[in-house]
Amino acid sequence: MIDEKFSRRQLLQGALVGLAAVPAATLIARSASAEELLSESDAAAMSFGYVGDANKVIAKANPTYKPGQTCANCFQFKSKAGAADGTCAIFAGKLVKAKGWCKVWVPQSAAKPG
DSSP states (O other): OOOOOOOHHHHHHHHHHHHHHHHHHHHHHHHHOOOOOOOSHHHHHHHOOOSSSGGGTTTTTTTOOOOOOGGGBBBEEEOOTTTTTEESSTTTTTEEETBBBBBTTTTTTGGGGO
């Protein structure tokens, strides 16, 4: 058995290195759990008629669809201004395309008190 003694300086240096690693590990964990883009073949996406491009909505199959409706102007959609995708309250944990559409589309103005 080896009997090593650490100086106070070595112990403090080791502790500081360990503390510096905590924020780095947190950043790595966050990027690993980044949301992925919702696929049109996803079960939830199919049940709500989600399409990644609103121009491809079949009007006969979706009578509530009106031209100009996109995820970007839906109340459920949240993103940075001009972003190509963002989060949706309907599809938790997934990103949806700003130019997409689904049957749960609600105009942003519907949420504003008036």
